[in-house]
Amino acid sequence: MSFAHQLTRLSNPRVLFPFVAAVGSVGLAYHYSTRLSFIANETAKAFSNSDEWIDLKLAKSYDVSHDSKVLVFHLPEKDHVSGLVTASCVLTKFVTPKGNNVIRPYTPISDVDQKGTIEFVIKKYEGGKMSTYTHDLKENDTLSFKGPIVKWKWEPNQYKEIALIGGGSGITPLYQLVHQISKNPEDKTKVQLFYGSQTEEDILIKEELDALVKKNPEQIKIHYFVDKASDKWEGNTGYVTKEFLEANLPGPSKDSKIFVCGPPALYKSVSGPKVSPTDQGEVTGALADLGYTKEHVYKF
Ligand SMILES: *[C@@H]1O[C@H](CO)[C@@H](O)[C@H](O)[C@H]1NC(C)=O
Numbered sequence: 001m002s003f004a005h006q007l008t009r010l011s012n013p014r015v016l017f018p019f020v021a022a023v024g025s026v027g028l029a030y031h032y033s034t035r036l037s038f039i040a041n042e043t044a045k046a047f048s049n050s051d052e053w054i055d056l057k058l059a060k061s062y063d064v065s066h067d068s069k070v071l072v073f074h075l076p077e078k079d080h081v082s083g084l085v086t087a088s089c090v091l092t093k094f095v096t097p098k099g100n101n102v103i104r105p106y107t108p109i110s111d112v113d114q115k116g117t118i119e120f121v122i123k124k125y126e127g128g129k130m131s132t133y134t135h136d137l138k139e140n141d142t143l144s145f146k147g148p149i150v151k152w153k154w155e156p157n158q159y160k161e162i163a164l165i166g167g168g169s170g171i172t173p174l175y176q177l178v179h180q181i182s183k184n185p186e187d188k189t190k191v192q193l194f195y196g197s198q199t200e201e202d203i204l205i206k207e208e209l210d211a212l213v214k215k216n217p218e219q220i221k222i223h224y225f226v227d228k229a230s231d232k233w234e235g236n237t238g239y240v241t242k243e244f245l246e247a248n249l250p251g252p253s254k255d256s257k258i259f260v261c262g263p264p265a266l267y268k269s270v271s272g273p274k275v276s277p278t279d280q281g282e283v284t285g286a287l288a289d290l291g292y293t294k295e296h297v298y299k300f
């Protein structure tokens, strides 16, 4: 029986600790403390922010709109969780036949406690290398992943209320937030989502979003906007305007926060663009006109 094998049989951490200390080497101690968390029954995490790419197999994919698919990938082990906190994204990578790396960030939509799989909703863009590649993946094909990249670490009741302003596939980190808040009965944060899409058919994960409202109608409110509406559309039309935000937002306060994610045109009109991943830039656009500044707004 191997040395490591014998160690894993020691199920009592109190026996293991002095033993590890006796081994004396930092490297070994680290190694066996990792095993210790296994013995203590902590769920293993697929993503641990290491610099390594991991290949995940596609479990299944299915259409959710005329140009978007949900892709479900197997984590390396059935009892793994992703290891992500809300709100985080991961990097995806594939190598072209010419040997070039194509790398894009994606935010999963699956629950952080989900075991064995991780899910994404991916919209296919005209000429989009990663979205075309991933839409063509078949069951058991692999895609490389790395991460996570934590964008905003949500703490329950971090604010009294938040507003989420999103467009198109920018819904994914906003969905992570509202989903995480809604599943925690201790988290009383009120959430308003303003979600713009081109047409009704372009609204992503609408069923999931509507289910959250149905479950918590006092806590969660969603305003849908579509640019081109059919006659039967009952939501708002056009873009999210300054007037609409003014009428529905509580106004700048340290008790509330606004999260924005969407295409460049949305940032431009609502909040101003992010300068770089580490520089949020000044708040401009509609929110600046309404008195919001940097400390009130987070741009994903
Ligand atoms: C360890 O995990 C298993 C399977 O999830 C569970 O049934 C068991 O109760 C856990 N044990 C402890 C000590 O948490």
Ligand SMILES: *[C@@H]1O[C@H](CO)[C@@H](O)[C@H](O)[C@H]1NC(C)=O
Pocket: 139, 140
């Ligand atoms: C994918 O892999 C699983 C497990 O190895 C296997 O059962 C299944 O038939 C495979 N599916 C395809 C389409 O190859």
